[in-house]
Amino acid sequence: MNLMVFGAPGAGKGTQAKFLVEKYNIPQISTGDMLRAAIADKTAMGMEAKKYMDEGELVPDSTIIGIIKDRLEEEDCKKGFILDGFPRTLNQAVALEELMKNSGKKLDKVLSFDVPDELIIQRIAGRRVCSKCGATFHIEFNKPKVQDICDYCGTALVTRKDDNVDTVKNRLENYHKQTAPLIDFYKKMGVFAQIDGSQELSLVTEDMFKNLA
Numbered sequence: 001m002n003l004m005v006f007g008a009p010g011a012g013k014g015t016q017a018k019f020l021v022e023k024y025n026i027p028q029i030s031t032g033d034m035l036r037a038a039i040a041d042k043t044a045m046g047m048e049a050k051k052y053m054d055e056g057e058l059v060p061d062s063t064i065i066g067i068i069k070d071r072l073e074e075e076d077c078k079k080g081f082i083l084d085g086f087p088r089t090l091n092q093a094v095a096l097e098e099l100m101k102n103s104g105k106k107l108d109k110v111l112s113f114d115v116p117d118e119l120i121i122q123r124i125a126g127r128r129v130c131s132k133c134g135a136t137f138h139i140e141f142n143k144p145k146v147q148d149i150c151d152y153c154g155t156a157l158v159t160r161k162d163d164n165v166d167t168v169k170n171r172l173e174n175y176h177k178q179t180a181p182l183i184d185f186y187k188k189m190g191v192f193a194q195i196d197g198s199q200e201l202s203l204v205t206e207d208m209f210k211n212l213a
């Protein structure tokens, strides 16, 4: 099964993707996590991407498409995958279609989490992420079992550098301008499913799985 979680930053894509990983045992492919790993490894690509990420701007399409192409060719993607945070521009969506076509694959479902901007800003202020596996928690709405420790890998949780109000506003603006137009693209493909991402977390998960039943 080839899935995509879609929505604004802070809409719950990463959190819900973890549930999909557990259920279907297919990898979550988060371009944000891959870029943060490249920054931690201090690679040339990571250092270049950091300049954009710190400002809440999108990393250039050519860089992102290159990363995704290599990742989708890996062995663990053969039985399916969950795209998280990719594509974010029409160019990226077209490149993905081309990659999928060339490898005889198709996208089964785009799960889109709809959350108003005011709630996103509120949610991101309390967001904590695992610096190792990228799992996302919230100090109020999605608490880890042990305070400040990742449920999945036991690593300390941190606040992302780009999770501050000014950067989030810029990320939201870029989402509306560059990423939201993809909704029509995927509606036309007949794979788009809209989910009310503003509900309590377990209800969002329930609605998500209903769309896959």
Ligand code: AMP
Binding pocket: 009, 031, 032, 033, 035, 052, 053, 054, 056, 057, 058, 059, 060, 064, 084, 085, 086, 087, 088, 089, 092, 162, 171
């Ligand atoms: P995320 O963890 O998905 O919120 O991504 C964090 C940041 O990484 C974004 O604000 C962008 O700067 C960059 N990024 C992640 N995925 C993409 C993408 N598909 N296209 C461009 N930039 C991206």
